[in-house]
Amino acid sequence: MIKDQIQLTFDVQKIRDDFPILRRSVYGKDLIYFDNGATSQKPQVVIDAINEYYTENNSNIHRGVHYLSQLATTQYEEARKIIQNYINALLSEEVIFTKGTSDAINLVAFSFGETLSAGDEIIISAMEHHSNIVPWQMMCERKGCILRVIPIDQEGDLIMSEFDSMLSSKTKLVAVTHISNSLGTINPVEEIIEKSHKFGAKVLLDGAQSIQHMHVDMQKLDCDFYAFSGHKVFGPTGVGVLYGKKEILDQMPPYQGGGDMIAKVTFEKTTYNELPHKFEAGTPNISGGICLGTAIQYLSKLDIQSIQSHEQELASYAEAKLNEFEGMRIIGTAKKKTSVVSFIVDGIHPFDLGTLLDKQGIAVRTGHHCTQPLMDFFEIPGTIRASFAFYNTKEEIDIFISAVERSLTMLR
Amino acid sequence: MTLAEKEQEIIDEFAIYDDWMDKYEYIIELGKDLPKISDDKKTDDRLIEGCQSRVWLALDIEDGKVKFSADSDAIITKGIIGLLIRVLNNETAKSVATAELNFIKEIGLHEHLSPTRSNGLASMVNKMKMSALKSL
Incomplete structure (x- = not known):
């Protein structure tokens, strides 16, 4: 009963209000922060x-x-x-x-x-x-x-x-x-x-x-x-x-x-x-x-199960959308995965795509992610990594996908 | 055209863009237009390893003037290289070694030359100046 109540209160908009940095903009665009694997943002209480x-x-x-x-x-x-x-x-x-x-x-x-x-x-x-x-x-x-x-x-x-x-x-x-x-x-x-x-x-x-x-x-x-x-x-x-x-x-x-x-x-x-x-x-x-x-x-105080399912939904949604792009290769397709989507696109350097996403207000990580032996194994210079937290939304992923599309058009 | 005039020309070219993406569209075009350097020049001693992208730099001196050629695996890096080469080529080694390259800051691309950007460009500029110095 109590658990149900907690789950009902998992409201991503309400959670976003706890994180003041999510209200800022960069380069005149609303910040979309998909670099949670590198560091997470801080709630107001912290x-x-x-x-x-x-x-x-x-x-x-x-x-x-x-x-x-x-x-x-x-x-x-x-x-x-x-x-x-x-x-x-x-x-x-x-x-x-x-x-x-x-x-x-x-x-x-x-x-x-x-x-x-x-x-x-x-x-x-x-x-x-x-x-x-x-x-x-x-x-x-x-x-x-x-x-x-x-x-x-x-x-x-x-x-x-x-x-x-x-x-x-x-x-x-x-x-x-x-x-x-x-x-x-x-x-x-x-x-x-x-x-x-x-x-x-x-x-x-x-x-x-x-x-x-x-x-x-x-x-x-x-x-x-x-x-x-x-x-x-x-x-x-x-x-x-x-x-x-x-x-x-x-x-x-x-x-x-x-x-x-x-x-x-x-x-x-x-x-x-x-x-x-x-x-x-x-x-x-x-x-x-x-x-x-x-x-x-x-x-x-948050329900970890709700967090997990929300994050999983974000990752699956992002992967499905990304896979619609020609030449897309998702790196890391393990059976059990968390909300990390690492990818490369044929003929596109991760640095170029990462730079253009940045200019559209989207923070992702590009490079080898401090795992050089792993990049050597996949024979790639690095990846673009979008890593989601519970305060991210599907709407943000839609904007991210449009930004990827625009960037790829410019780079190809 | 003097080095300062070349820098001003680039500043003027970029002045028409008030949107970041338009600016980058132009840099990408410059990157695509940069003459490729031949594969035999892409040797390890010419490689500048950045964390994010890699840069190859070659230097020739013709009639006392510096001729750089360079390449990168990332197109935006190549575009910025194109701008640097446009300013520095056909200058004397001494002017290259002492060039302040303020135009990069003026057009808002100084972040790419910061060592923390790890795209090899900061090291490239250093290497351009050092190799020009060495040729003196």
């Missing part, structure tokens, strides 16, 4: 929370006995709990604030990496963002570990039989993206987690593209690490989260040294603070953490 923090509550946390410090600390720790509840982590100390997804993955690559030895194997996939490739390459170089890559097929699905044959007792960690930023593929992470655990391997999910589109439940998924960025989930930039299981995090050495992460410091020996502070050296992005909490609270 913008207000940032303002309120610096106007009313700014203070350093975990340090002072004074009123403001206590207040800021309480808000920061409440934000951690909001995130814990949203992702259904067992404990709040399993939620570690980072600078973002890249920072979270680097933390694991360094710290968990320290527990590995030469010859141990890490498995990633061919569709990873550079953020989930390079930290592992650096770690493998440092520790003498071996990096293996799950290949994909032409549709953009992981070839799971290849993954099966890679798994062995040497596999220590499987680090894969939950959803591909370039292709939109939703990976079978439940299967990956189950199979990896049978070999005693830990699993890290790059959740940068998933938490804003679906419900993620840490206890149900049973992944060992999950990383995401605040700015892609309607929160501020410069803040993100690493979720990790407590028993694993407890065994990992600190990543960076500094204030807040220590229990006692002497020149002879320093003992480290407990979780989550062990991994949060120095004054953190306090406002970022608090306002990420606000963003997650905002999201939790």
Whole structure:
């Protein structure tokens, strides 16, 4: 009954009112923002929370006995709990604030990496963002570990039989993206987690593209690490989260040294603070953490099922319309996809089309999307990517399609 | 025609367009008209790798005057290259090296020359000036 009521209140026009930037224009045209995969826009409540923090509550946390410090600390720790509840982590100390997804993955690559030895194997996939490739390459170089890559097929699905044959007792960690930023593929992470655990391997999910589109439940998924960025989930930039299981995090050495992460410091020996502070050296992005909490609270008031079906409808509609153009090639046609449409057009450079769309007020991403190995696999220089959020509309897609048509006429 | 006169000529040409798309229509035509550079000149040492598009640049000196030829895989990039070549070709190496190219800003295309645009054009202008300097 309550759920029905929430669904009935999913009104895209009402939601758009929450996002002030959607009212602006660029080059004299109403802004159409289809670059949500790169970053999401912020609702007024988040913008207000940032303002309120610096106007009313700014203070350093975990340090002072004074009123403001206590207040800021309480808000920061409440934000951690909001995130814990949203992702259904067992404990709040399993939620570690980072600078973002890249920072979270680097933390694991360094710290968990320290527990590995030469010859141990890490498995990633061919569709990873550079953020989930390079930290592992650096770690493998440092520790003498071996990096293996799950290949994909032409549709953009992981070839799971290849993954099966890679798994062995040497596999220590499987680090894969939950959803591909370039292709939109939703990976079978439940299967990956189950199979990896049978070999005693830990699993890290790059959740940068998933938490804003679906419900993620840490206890149900049973992944060992999950990383995401605040700015892609309607929160501020410069803040993100690493979720990790407590028993694993407890065994990992600190990543960076500094204030807040220590229990006692002497020149002879320093003992480290407990979780989550062990991994949060120095004054953190306090406002970022608090306002990420606000963003997650905002999201939790919407019905994720309605969001998903709205976004799916947008993506299917856009794909169908785009496919009517001659020479159109959709890159990424996996069985399960999120609201990302990546495409190229025969004889048209993505940069040219992207530039002309921009001049018509439409923000899309062009290029390799930080997934160069993936572009090499498809033998293309890059794609044009339209990535939709729940505040986008079919009317915007109609305008986008007309703009593509006009651009192609000019370029051909 | 002096370098400054060539720049002014382009500024005047663009002054008639008040719509961005018309401006780009013109740039695309310029890109289509840019003489192709021969494939044997599209070598790796002439390639300027941008994040978004790629540019090949070749330089010849004839009678003390600079002759650039260039190509790109993106047509808008080619159009802007065409404008740069029109201004810089047949100038002395010294004028090329010190050219400020303010016309790009005047016609509203400076975003394409910003290093953040990653289309290879900013690097191309640098390389044009550097190779002109080297030839001195």
